[in-house]
Amino acid sequence: MSGIFGMNLKLSIFGESHGKSIGCVLDGLPPGIALDLEALQLELDRRAPGKNNLSTQRKESDMFEIQSGFFEGHTTGTPLCAIIKNSDQHSKDYSILKDKMRPGHADYAGYVRYQGFNDYRGGGHFSGRITAPLVFAGAVAKQALAQMGIIVGAHILSINTISENKFNPMGEADELLQEIAGKEFAVMDDAVGEQMQARIISAKADNDSVGGVIETIVQHIPAGIGAPYFDSLESRLAHMMFSVPAVKGIEFGEGFAISQMTGSTANDEMHYVDGKVATTTNHNGGITGGITNASPVLFRVAIKPTPSISREQNTISLAEGQDTKLTIVGRHDPCIVQRAVPVIEAATAWVIWDMLLEAKKWEK
Numbered sequence: 015m016s017g018i019f020g021m022n023l024k025l026s027i028f029g030e031s032h033g034k035s036i037g038c039v040l041d042g043l044p045p046g047i048a049l050d051l052e053a054l055q056l057e058l059d060r061r062a063p064g065k066n067n068l069s070t071q072r073k074e075s076d077m078f079e080i081q082s083g084f085f086e087g088h089t090t091g092t093p094l095c096a097i098i099k100n101s102d103q104h105s106k107d108y109s110i111l112k113d114k115m116r117p118g119h120a121d122y123a124g125y126v127r128y129q130g131f132n133d134y135r136g137g138g139h140f141s142g143r144i145t146a147p148l149v150f151a152g153a154v155a156k157q158a159l160a161q162m163g164i165i166v167g168a169h170i171l172s173i174n175t176i177s178e179n180k181f182n183p184m185g186e187a188d189e190l191l192q193e194i195a196g197k198e199f200a201v202m203d204d205a206v207g208e209q210m211q212a213r214i215i216s217a218k219a220d221n222d223s224v225g226g227v228i229e230t231i232v233q234h235i236p237a238g239i240g241a242p243y244f245d246s247l248e249s250r251l252a253h254m255m256f257s258v259p260a261v262k263g264i265e266f267g268e269g270f271a272i273s274q275m276t277g278s279t280a281n282d283e284m285h286y287v288d289g290k291v292a293t294t295t296n297h298n299g300g301i302t303g304g305i306t307n308a309s310p311v312l313f314r315v316a317i318k319p320t321p322s323i324s325r326e327q328n329t330i331s332l333a334e335g336q337d338t339k340l341t342i343v344g345r346h347d348p349c350i351v352q353r354a355v356p357v358i359e360a361a362t363a364w365v366i367w368d369m370l371l372e373a374k375k376w377e378k
Contacts, residue, residue, distance in 0.1 A: 019253075019254065019257065019364075020042070020364070020368045021245075021368055021369075021371075021372055022042055022368055022371040022372055023040065023041070023042045023043065023155075023364065023367060023368040023371065024039075024040075024041035024042050025038060025039075025040060025041075025148075025151050025364060026038060026039040026041070027144055027147050027148060027151075028147075029100075029143075029144060029147070030133045030141070030144075031100070031133075031141035031143040031144070032100065032133070033100060033133070034099065034100060035097045035098060035099045035100060036097070036098050036100065036143060036144055036146055036147050037095065037096055037097035037098060037147050038095070038096055038147035038148070038150060038151050039093050039094070039095045040083065040093065040094040040095075040096075040151055040154060041093045042371075043083065043089045043091065043093075043094055043154070044089065044091065044158075044371075045088070045089055045090055045091030046088050046089065046091075047088060047089040047154075047157070047158055047161070048087055048088050048157075048161075049084065049087065049088070049089065049154060049157055050157060051080075053153070053157065054078065054150065054153045054154065054157070055077070055078065057149055057150070057152070057153035057156070057356055057360065058076040058077075058078060058098075058146060058149055058150060058153070059076065060149075060195070060353075060355070060356040061076065061145065061146060061149050061353050061356045061357060062075070062076040062146075062353075063347075063353070067215065067218070068199075068211060068214050068215070068347075068348065068349065068352060075101070076098055076146050077098065077099075078096045078097070078098050078150055079096065079097050079098075079099075080094065080095070080096050081095040081096065081097060082094065082095045083095060094154070096147065096150050098146050098147060098150070100143075110340075111134050112134055112333075113331050113332045113333035113334070114329055114330070114331050114332075114338060114340050115329050115330055115332065116321060116322065116329065116340065116342060117321065117327050117328070117329055117340075118318075118321025118322075119140070119321050119322070120140040121134060122330075124140055125332070140259065141259070142259045142260065142350060142353075142354075144259075145258060145259065145354075145357045148258070148357060148360055148361060148364075149356050149357055149360045150360075151360065151364055152356075152357075152359060152360020152361055152362070152363045152364050153360060153363075155360070155363035155364045155366070155367040156359070156360070156363040158367055159363055159366060159367055159370075162370075163234045164232065164233070164234050164235050164366065165188050165191055165232070165233045165234060166230070166231075166232050166233075166359050166362050166363045166366065167186070167190075167191030167192075167194060167195065167230070167231055167233070167359065168194075168200065168228055168229060168230040168231070168355050168356075168358050168359045168362075169181070169194050169200050169201055169202055169228070169229055169355070170199070170200050170201050170207070170210065170226060170227075170228060170351055170352060170355060171226070171227040171228060171229040171314060172210075172226050172227045173210035173211075173213050173214060173224055173225075173226040173349060173351060174210075174213050174217075174224040174225070174226065175213075176206065176209050176210050176213055177206075177227075178201055178202055178203045178206040178207070179202065179203065180229060181229055181231050181312060183267065183295070183296035183297070183299075183309075183310065183312050184295075184296055184309070184310065185231070185233050185310045186231065186233070188233065190202070191231070191233070195356075195359075198352075199211060199352055200352065200355045210226075214348050214349040214352075215348070217319075217348050217349065218348035221323055221324040221325045222319075222323050222325065222348070223319040223320035223321075223322075223323050223346075223347070223348045223349060224319050224348070224349050225260070225316070225317045225318045225319040225320075225349070225350075225351060226316075226317055226349065226351035227314050227315065227316055227317070227351075228314065228315050228317060228351060228354060228355055228358050229312070229313075229314045230312070230313055230314070230315070230358055230359065230362050231310050231311065231312050232300070232310060232311035232312075232362060232366055233310050235300070235306050235308075235310070235311055235366065236306065236308065237291070237305070237306050237307050237308040238305060238306060238373055239305065239306040239366070239369050239370055239373050240301065240303075240304045240305040240306055240369060240373075241304060241305065241372075242303055242304045242305070243304065245304070245369075245372075246301070246303075246304020246305070247301050247304055247305065247306060247311070247365075247369060248266055248301055248304060249304065250365050250368075250369060251264075251313065251362065251365050252264050254361045254362075254364065254365050255315050255358070255361060257361070258315075258354070258357055258358065258361055260317050260318050260320075260350055260354065261315050261316065261317060261318075262316050262317070262318045263315065263316035264313060264314070264315050264316070265313060265314050266298070266299035266301060266311075266312065266313045267296060267297050267298045267299025267300070267301075267312055267313075268280070268297045268298075268299075269299075269313075269314065272297060272298075275297070279297075280297050280298070281297075282294065282295045282296055282297055282298055282302075282307070282309065283295065290308070291308055292308060292309070293307065293308070293309045296309040296310065296312060299311060299312045299313055300312055311366075315358060317350060317351045317354055319349070320346060320347050320348060320349060320350050322342050322344070322346035322347075323342060323346070324341060324342060324343070324346075325341070326339050326340070326341045327339070327340050327341075327342075328340075
């Protein structure tokens with residue numbers, strides 16, 4: 015397997031859910047980037063478990079330790095390594111899962127792929143716990159992008175069948191995106207957010223789980239970022255998004271709905287505003303030909319319901335070679351959407367920064 019992603023910026027993640035620590039190595043960072051460590055920690059805190067009854071009660075502080083690549087407040091240009099120690103593993107909760115495969119999880123697929131040598135405790139390297147170092151990497155990228163005036167923000171568009179309004183495709187106020195990021199439940203409309211939270215609690219009480227949709231926007235990004243075909247911005251973002259556990263779909267701009275529009279409606283007409291090129295609409299999500307066109311980059315990802323539920327389910331026993339029943343015990347999120355928001359933001363920021371550096375290679 016490869017745990018490395020990126021072209022100019024190489025991100026490597028390592029660790030298992032119930033191992034001693036998890037972490038990442040960031041290779042290719044430009045030297046001299048000022049990093050606010052407290053702001054980095056705040057991003058990890060947004061993702062951390064055990065804060066309320068909407069998430070798993072596993073208690074992890076997610077405090078990071080930088081091992082290299084950072085000196086006197088700035089990146090050095092050498093690989094930056096950070097680790098996050100695990101401290102609240104209940105590995106005994108998973109002993110039964112060595113042979114009994116959890117429906118909806120990667121247990122069986124991972125067992126076959128790694129010939130039974132995979133760490134099954136808590137999902138091992140397949141676990142959403144590994145998104146913590148991804149958030150750290152993305153938090154570094156968000157700070158670098160912010161220094162260029164580029165803002166990445168996201169919100170919970172829907173939980174199960176309950177939805178709030180979409181972002182304005184032409185952009186939102188930066189202050190609104192910052193306000194959403196500061197909320198424990200990242201929505202624009204708090205009244206709708208309360209309904210969403212009630213739906214999560216209801217699923218939990220029923221020993222079930224729910225999923226949802228996260229919408230992301232990248233504002234103030236210049237035109238010309240990306241390349242056609244295999245390195246289109248959509249391709250790179252989709253690759254990264256599907257690397258995040260539980261993501262099962264992605265759409266840019268109008269997404270599938272654009273197929274029901276006519277060309278005259280779907281086309282984003284252009285004009286000049288104060289001497290700069292702009293579009294009058296943003297049905298294509300700020301990307302045409304795989305390249306940014308100066309409109310905000312806008313996309314949505316679908317997050318599936320947490321597969322770990324406390325209901326009895328049908329599965330198989332590899333040891334016995336027959337069908338069996340399984341009731342999953344332990345501490346699990348009835349919904350992971352709210353904790354996935356900073357993960358999607360982080361993953362987005364890393365791709366955008368990487369492709370910005372690629373574009374700079376071609377500048378005259």
